[in-house]
Amino acid sequence: MRRNYKALLLVLLLAFGSCSFTTKTFADPDKDKLLVQVITHVLQQYHFDPIAFDDAFSKELYSDYIGNLDPVKRYFYQSDIDDFKKFETNIDDQLKANDITFFNVTYDRMLKRIKEAEQLYKEVLSEPFDYSKDEMFNTDYEHVDYVKTKAEMKERWRQQLKFSTLSNYDDIYEQEKMAKKKDPSYVMKTQKEIEKEARESTLKSINIYFNDNIEDLQREDWFSIYVNTIVEEFDPHTYYLAPKNKEDFDQKMSGKLEGIGARLQKRNDHIKIVELISGGPAWRSNELEVEDVILKVRQENEKNAVNVVGMRLTDAIKYIKGPKGTKVTLTVKKVDGSIKDITITRDVIEIEETYAKASVVEKDNMKFGVIDLPSFYLDFNDYKKLNAAADVKKEIERLKAEGIQGLVLDLRNNGGGSLPAVVDMAGLFIEDGPVVQVRSTGEPKHVLEDKDKSITWDGPLVILVNELSASASEIMSAAMQDYKRAIIIGSKQTYGKGTVQNVIDLNNWVRNNTTGDLGALALTTQKYYRINGGSVQLEGVKSDVVVPDRFSYIDVGEKDKPNPLPWDEIDAAHYTTWNNYFDYDKTIQSSKERMSNNAQLKLIEENAKWIKKKIDEKVVPLNYNKFKEEQEVNDKEAERFDPIADYKTNLTFQSPVYEKNLFVKDTTDLKEKRDRWHENLSRDVYVEEAINVLEDMKTTYNIKKVATINK
Numbered sequence: 001m002r003r004n005y006k007a008l009l010l011v012l013l014l015a016f017g018s019c020s021f022t023t024k025t026f027a028d029p030d031k032d033k034l035l036v037q038v039i040t041h042v043l044q045q046y047h048f049d050p051i052a053f054d055d056a057f058s059k060e061l062y063s064d065y066i067g068n069l070d071p072v073k074r075y076f077y078q079s080d081i082d083d084f085k086k087f088e089t090n091i092d093d094q095l096k097a098n099d100i101t102f103f104n105v106t107y108d109r110m111l112k113r114i115k116e117a118e119q120l121y122k123e124v125l126s127e128p129f130d131y132s133k134d135e136m137f138n139t140d141y142e143h144v145d146y147v148k149t150k151a152e153m154k155e156r157w158r159q160q161l162k163f164s165t166l167s168n169y170d171d172i173y174e175q176e177k178m179a180k181k182k183d184p185s186y187v188m189k190t191q192k193e194i195e196k197e198a199r200e201s202t203l204k205s206i207n208i209y210f211n212d213n214i215e216d217l218q219r220e221d222w223f224s225i226y227v228n229t230i231v232e233e234f235d236p237h238t239y240y241l242a243p244k245n246k247e248d249f250d251q252k253m254s255g256k257l258e259g260i261g262a263r264l265q266k267r268n269d270h271i272k273i274v275e276l277i278s279g280g281p282a283w284r285s286n287e288l289e290v291e292d293v294i295l296k297v298r299q300e301n302e303k304n305a306v307n308v309v310g311m312r313l314t315d316a317i318k319y320i321k322g323p324k325g326t327k328v329t330l331t332v333k334k335v336d337g338s339i340k341d342i343t344i345t346r347d348v349i350e351i352e353e354t355y356a357k358a359s360v361v362e363k364d365n366m367k368f369g370v371i372d373l374p375s376f377y378l379d380f381n382d383y384k385k386l387n388a389a390a391d392v393k394k395e396i397e398r399l400k401a402e403g404i405q406g407l408v409l410d411l412r413n414n415g416g417g418s419l420p421a422v423v424d425m426a427g428l429f430i431e432d433g434p435v436v437q438v439r440s441t442g443e444p445k446h447v448l449e450d451k452d453k454s455i456t457w458d459g460p461l462v463i464l465v466n467e468l469s470a471s472a473s474e475i476m477s478a479a480m481q482d483y484k485r486a487i488i489i490g491s492k493q494t495y496g497k498g499t500v501q502n503v504i505d506l507n508n509w510v511r512n513n514t515t516g517d518l519g520a521l522a523l524t525t526q527k528y529y530r531i532n533g534g535s536v537q538l539e540g541v542k543s544d545v546v547v548p549d550r551f552s553y554i555d556v557g558e559k560d561k562p563n564p565l566p567w568d569e570i571d572a573a574h575y576t577t578w579n580n581y582f583d584y585d586k587t588i589q590s591s592k593e594r595m596s597n598n599a600q601l602k603l604i605e606e607n608a609k610w611i612k613k614k615i616d617e618k619v620v621p622l623n624y625n626k627f628k629e630e631q632e633v634n635d636k637e638a639e640r641f642d643p644i645a646d647y648k649t650n651l652t653f654q655s656p657v658y659e660k661n662l663f664v665k666d667t668t669d670l671k672e673k674r675d676r677w678h679e680n681l682s683r684d685v686y687v688e689e690a691i692n693v694l695e696d697m698k699t700t701y702n703i704k705k706v707a708t709i710n711k
Contacts, residue, residue, distance in 0.1 A: 031515035032223055033098040038509045039227060039240065039521060040095050047234050048441050048499065048524050049565055053092040057233060062088045062102075064562070065229040069106060071141060072269050072310055074156055075113040078146040083109070095230070103226045107219065117157070118210055124158045125203040128195055129165060131624035137163045140618035141269070161202060162622050164307055167295070167331075167339060168198035169624065170631075205296070205307035213315040224519075231521065236561035237501050238524045243517040259321040260328065261349045262288060266313040270294075273332075275413065275468075278374055279673055280349040286676075287342045288332065290413075290468075291554070291611075294320070295339070296331035305331060322346045335550065335611050336638040337631070356388060358395040359653045359678060360402050361691060368694050369399035370408045370653070370687060372677070376417030376425070376472035388417065389424035396428065396457050398656045406460040406694030408687065409476075412490065416471025416497065419528075423448050426479045428456040429486070434573040436475045437529040438500065445529070447573045460582060460697035461486040462690040465543060467551040470495035470558075477541045478530040485578040487588060487693055489686065490543045491551065496558035498537030499565060500526040527565065533572035537565055545591045545693070547686060548605035553612035582697045591693050600647050600685045607641045649688040653678040 044050050051057055066084065070076045087094075087102040094102055137159045138144060147153045176188045189197070224242040231238050261280015262273050271294045276283045297319040298305035308316040322328060329343045354374040361368050371392060379386035392409075399407065419436070426435040427450030439445040463477050463486045474494045480486035502525050506518040529535050538559045558564050595601055614634070621627050655663075655674050663671040681687050 031518070032100050032103075034510065034515055035223075035227060035506070035518050036095060036100060036230075037098045038506050038518065039231065042504060042506075042509070042521060042523065043231060043234060043238075046523060046525060047238065048526055049235070051234055053095055055089040055092065058089050058092040061091055061230060061233055064233065065106070065226060067142075068225055068229050069110055072160065073141055073144055073146055074153070074160060075110065075117055076146055077113075077153065078148045080109055080113070081146055100223075100226075103223060106226075107222050110222070114210075114214055116153075120154050120157050121161060121206055122203070124154060124161050125199055125206075128192070129162045129169075129199060131166070131169065131195070131622070131627075133623060134626070135159075135622045136619050137622050138619050139163075159622065161206075163620065164309060165198050165202040166622065166624065166627055168201045169194060170627070171339075172198055201304055202307065204304045208306050209311060209315075213311065213318075233563055235499065235524050235563055235565050236558065237497070237499055237522065239522050241503070241520040241522065243519045258324060258348050259346055260288075260330075260344045261347070262320075264294070264313060264317065264320070266316075269310040271308050271311070271313060271316045275415070277349050278354055281344045281347045284676075285342060285344050287340070288330070288344075289335065291335045291550070293333040294330050295333055298329040298331075300327035300329075305329070324348050335614075336641070337614055337634040338638065356391040356395055357674070357677070358399055358656055358659075359674075359681060360399065360404065360656055361651050361653050361681075363651060363691055363695060366406075366695065366698065367402060367404045368406045368408065368691055369396075369402070369404040370410060370681065370690075371395050371399075372410045373414055375414055376419075376421040376476075378418040378421050383420060387424070388421040389428065392425055393428055393456050395656075398658050400457070402656055404459075405698050406462070406691075407457055408462045408464060408690040408694065409486075410464045410687070411469045411473040411477065412464050412466045412686075413468045414470070414473040415468065415495075416473055419448070419472065419475070419500070422472040422475045423450065426450060426476060427452055429458075429461060429480065430483055430578065431455055433483070433575045434531045435479045437531065437533075437570065437573055438526050439529065439570060440526045445570055447531075460694050462693050462697075463488050464686055464690055465490035465494050465541065466549055467491045467493070467554075467556050468495060469541075470497045474498070474536040474541050475528060478536055481541065481544070482530055482532045483575065483578045484580070484584055487545065487584070487591070487697070488541065488543045489545045489547060489591070489690055489693065491549060492546050493540035493542050493557070494536070495556070496536060496538045496540035496564075498527050498529070498535045498558075498567075499524045500528060524565070527568075529570050531573040531575050534569045535567050538567045544588050545595060545689075547595050547601055547689070548608055549686075550604065550608050550611060552605065552608040554608075554615065587693060587696045590696050591689060594692060595689060598685065598689075600644070603641065603644055604685075607644060610637065610641070645683075647683050647685060649682055649684070651682055651688060651691060653681045 040053070044053075062084070066076070066081070084102075084106060087105070091102050094100065147156055172189070172194045173191075176194065179186045180188050220242065224240060228240045231240050260282045261277040262282040263275035263277070265272050265274045273282075273288055273290055273292045273294070275290060276288060282288045294308055294316070296305035296307050297316070299319075299322070306319050308319065320328060320330070324347050325345065327343055327345050329341055331339065331341050333339055355377065356371055356373045358372075359370045361370065373388060373392060376388045377386070378388065384390075396407070419438075423435045430450060432450050432453050434447045434449045436448050437445050438448060461480065463480055465473065465477055465488060469477065469490070474497065477486075477488050477494065481488050501522050504521045504523055506520055507513060510518065527535060527537060538557075540557065621630065654660075655678075659670075659674065
């Protein structure tokens, strides 16, 4: 394709690129003050929608920073908050003067409270817990007051530690009962012994957490929290990369990850799985799922697990990651509330496992193709060498050789990637025309177009999306929807990320820097818009056929993040809708009718509502009998959703011929991966409906084409 926009697109990466905006440089012998000076300048000058450093900003920053330091309110007292309050409206003034007094005060106080907390938790765990006592624990930390006295602080630690230890107690007790069941002569441990063992396990875990994590944190680590809180006030996708975090970022961009193959996110005090990397160890285990909560981590050569609840994400990852071939056992809380131990052998995850892949399916003597695209990837050093658009084009050509009559492009869980790749990919399905509009503050919009009149696929097209389809996925879906080129099936709306980021090396701003590595800043510099002028920011792309899924009632989108940029719109680009022969509206209506009567989707929606209800339950019992009663009720309620996993379509999927030939010389478990994928497709109600829609489109396509020719 012609790419007279190439120079522009090399900067406009929905993943990330590097750039330098100006030759202005800074100098300050104090590294922390220098970092503040550089970052505040970059934010004010180059962020898409810069925020004024005023009292309102100061108040928000104050609240968020204190919350980030002590999210579960087990360190600071109300007296500390009263002391900090005097800074609430003058942090902005400090930033303008490169003053870090507020940070210094909170940092010194935090270190003092951590030392006190070490004594408190040891005192608490030196005494037995009474699990017969009828008491409740509120996990809604945001709405819990700060304590006023040391006695109140000790009680808060007691409740939190008792809550953490309760699952240990239950695990040991159930193991003892199982041992007794297998061997009637086995002498079970007494409740007193079980309680002591459970408490000692918690003590070991929290000792490890404090010794290996909290006490190892350097001042620069704490300062990174402060800096990140500052930049995140601007929007959810602007964030600071400290030097060691920049190293992790560079490793991810290189295309290789070593570990379990799961992307994690910190939510309140929990570590959640937000993505499983296709082909990775976690994916191969077939036991971990998105939204699972990791509670504990145990290494293969260690007896005791480390409790990661309340741990910083970067700290938890240290325990979860590890060399290829080593094993790690994760104690996870499933979305249905059940607790499960899952052992995974770590491995090197190649980026190739996340590339586009295709499958063929037959239905009613017609063949259809399915292309799964996990991300809009590219090689930053050589676009021609590797990019998602070129790979999808190859897969389409291979599917056409199989004689397919309709195509499904699966963008579910696709978090985005490269803007050049999505522009080129859209061009595979239209003759020519605009694909997306990009705008920087105070500058004219840029309309990015496909100028190549060739079309790789001109037949019926369905795109699958969900709440986790973001960024480049939304550009692709929006463009095909605006052209009326494809029918979009999926969630009520996609993720809603309508912004573009650049990664800036902050060291480039400092002349003769002798203070050390300053790290980098991921900065939101632009917004993109649909060709109809609307933004996907917050609102996402609304599906033509809305179907429920397990995320339907969970807060996972841009609109649920702190400080998102607002929705807006610009003038539409000039474009002409697809000159097709199928009955667009009739096909959508038929699909909606089928979906409204689909028992599997109704059950999925009931399950989504139930999951949301469980997530919203913040008060938990610390009485063991009531804890077990709730578990049993949960298990019983969860049983009615078992048929979701047992669902089976009457469709059979297989690899294209070219891929079958690869299986003969396969040394990478390719066949096993494809077999696993095809098995999942055969159980996928959404793919099943996509094939139904393609069949409808093919029928109406032929009827309307004949009618048009007869005219």
